[in-house]
Amino acid sequence: MRDFKNIENRDAVLEWSARTPRVDDTGAPVTRWDGVTTVRHQVTGEEVPDPEARVQVYDYAKPKATTWPKATYIVGNPPFIGAKYLRDDLGDGYVEALWSAYPKMPQSADLVMFWWDKAALAARGFNAKTGAGTRRFGLITTNSLRQTFNRRVVEMHLSDTKKPLSLLFAVQDHPWVDSNIGDANVRIGMTVGAAGNRTGRLLTIDTEKVEKNETDGRPVTFYQQAGKVFSSLQIGADVASSKKLMANDALSSRGVQLIGSGFQVSKGLAIKLGLGAVVGLEKHIREYRNGRDIAALPRGLMVIDLYGLSESEVKLQFPDVFQYLVDAIKPERDQNNRKSYRENWWIFGEPRRDIRPAMAKLDRFIVTTITAKHRFFSFLDSVVLPDDALQIIALDDASYLATLSSKTHKTWASSNASSIGMYKGDVRYLKTTCFDPFPFPDLTDPQKETLRALGEELDAHRKRQQAAHPKLTLTNMYNVLEKLRAGEDIEGKDREIYDQGLIGILRDLHDQIDAAVAEAYGWPQDLSDEEILMRLVDLNKERATEEATGHIRWLRPEYQNPTGVQVEKGKTADMDLGVIAKIEKAPWPSGLPDQISAVREALVDMGEASPEQIARRFTRARTTAVQPLLESLAALGQADKLEDGTFAA
Incomplete structure (x- = not known):
């Protein structure tokens, strides 16, 4: 050496x-929590960041x-x-x-x-x-x-x-x-x-x-x-070359990220905090589901969701909830490095502002666990708030549930997902690669009706069997289905699951869905995985070319394109893909440093956006003012400028 x-x-x-x-403006040293040392909270008894444990x-x-x-x-x-x-x-x-x-x-x-x-x-x-x-x-x-x-x-x-x-x-x-x-x-x-x-x-x-x-x-x-x-x-197949499709835009997001476990409460604690007695609180203490709740057994937890309320409004309308969060959430949030987390401590770290309008008028929506050995999709009622471990797809038509549940989409998702565990199927479903570029089949009315009926039957079958057998999990059902397809003997515990889940019927439903989706694409039913991927990559390129000319096959046109206006050639990147429901806008900061910070936080929350979409997050913010700030963030490596002129966090 x-x-x-x-x-x-x-x-x-x-x-x-x-x-x-x-140092700060007064010359005092700027410090942060050391990230390690905690003290016992005098009220909750929980370990919270030690405000005295600081590093330079x-x-x-x-x-x-x-x-x-x-x-x-x-x-x-x-x-x-x-x-x-x-x-x-x-x-x-x-x-x-x-x-x-x-x-x-x-x-x-x-x-x-x-x-x-x-x-x-x-x-x-x-x-x-x-x-x-x-x-x-x-x-x-x-x-x-x-x-x-x-x-x-x-x-x-x-x-x-x-x-x-x-x-x-x-x-x-x-x-x-x-x-x-x-x-x-x-x-x-x-x-x-x-x-x-x-x-x-x-x-x-x-x-x-x-x-x-x-x-x-x-x-x-x-x-x-x-x-x-x-x-x-x-x-x-070069799946990584596939482009995001505008047809799928504004319909998918991860669930909320709490940044503070104290937001989760039992039903008993929720009642103690006023649920059922305090008017309006039922809108802010909601049922809560994470990935394990979907794949295994629900924990029965609820969550305090105060998005849309100011600190003073929470304190005035729900004082018991406010005091609870002061003890359970604020000490940890006060030590967080992100300014928005500290200042908006009573709100989830990532409340997912942009997907909420898409979910607002739906009675149900589709979710899938982000990390899973088996890729399955389910409907959740709109009263339930999904966790960050779930991917939300704001569609309520069961024909889409069937398409997503098909071999065609699962092959695509598996190829575009990221592997994280020792099982070959233990992968992460990523919005940007698994959903955004996926070219859905352009269904005729009869095809849509067929897939809609199959999607409804699939979702109802699983939920009916789980209701009849409370310990029956989707993971176990699909473990047995996998063994059944592999020709393995079904015996012992697996036989019990087979009987409880009626796995033979489940298999038949998936077979019918696979056949119906293949027919909708106009493809043979016996394509290999590699052939499916090749065809999907080609179809993605074809759809992207269509969209560049202004022809977009919207999945949910009444929400994504309510005016029904045809997009001009080459203008797809400039479209207002509508946040149709009103989003509470933040004031546009006056100072340049605060403007840069605000734009960066908005981009992180949105994931990917155009300057116009960022500007619409604020009152009195102009696109011409936002554009150079995004360019600066990209130059500093704090954002990525994409080929279509949008930016990604």
Whole structure:
């Protein structure tokens, strides 16, 4: 190491000229909660952040990207810190300096992607004629590499037209066993990259055996494929090239993210706080469901949802609720790094403002668990508020439930999802890749009626059997259905589930749905998964081309396009895709720093939006004022500017 002088002990991604303690306008040190120390709350008895446990916030002068030593090969295992934990773990000053030093990196990228980006740039600079530069790199990363925001970093290197990078070897998901603590909950990905347009090998875990003693690792076997490896870490149809379709816009979102477990209450506590006695409180203490409630058994919890009310309104109308939240929520929120979380402490961290209008006039809507071994879709009544672990699809027509429940969509979702666990089907359903680009079939009236009837029957069948057998879960039902399709013997506990769930009928319903959806697309029923994906990718491109000419096949036209106006050619990116119901607008800040902060928080909440859509979130905000702020955020790496002129958080 000393002789070669190419391994150094220093910050691998950031350099700066000076590090100074941050101070406020009065010269007092700016500090934050240390993220670790807690004290016992004198009323609730719960552990809350210790307001005295503070650490200094630093500013980094003249930050710039670290220059790495020249190396023929780069191998590494960079630190795993997810994007949402960067500020907590590294401090505001360091993270802001990091984003400033890497203006092209999306703010939502994990820390490991800064290493990946630098290694990819080095490999793309290899000179094949002289042999100078980095021949290839190999990095261990989190298995979230193929998730949307991390994938964008990979894609910009793979899709470069002048000096492309290729993945020569990739493993999507692999256990990481720490022999010191006996923990294999961490999952990793592995990639090897080199310059040029080349094929590679993709290894996918075929079997994985958990053992009591894993000091020497965990036995796994692989299924190997050869071919062009895409940024989705897949070989075959280039699903990552699919474009978002306006036809699906404004209809899907994750459920609410509480940022404070105290918002969840039992029915008994809800009654104690005034539910059933205080007029109007029934609108703000609602039934609550998370992923486990849907896949397994409901916990019977409720949630305090005060979205739309000011602090003074809550205090005046619901004083018992207000005092409860002061004790249960405010101490933790007071220490949060995000200004909006601190100042709006009585409201969920992410109340999902943009999907609420789409749900407002529906009696029911579709949900699916974001992380699941089996991909199933269900209707939820509108009185229920979905959690962040559920993906909301604001459609009440059962023909859409049937289409989403079909083999066609499940194949698409599985290919576009991100794997997070040891099971091949244990994947995350991502709005941006699984729903937004999915080209739904253009149904005739008879086809719609057929699928609508099948969707209603599927949803009713499962709920009827669960009502008759309260311990019967959807996960168990689909476990047995999977075994039935695989030709395995159904006996013991599985036979009990088969009988209780009437799994033979469930199988027949799915078979009918698969056949009806294939017919709606005009495709054969016996297509392989790869053939389905190829056709869907082609159809996505066809629909995107249609939309560019102004022809949009709205899923819910009365909501998405209430005026019925045909979109002008090339104007799809500028459309007002309506938030039809009124959204409470925030005042437009007067100072530039506050404006930048407000725009950034609005974009984070919306996920993806045009300058016009951001401007409509505020009173007296002009698009011409919002546009340069979004451009600045993109230049600083705190937003991504997309090809259609919109921006993503």
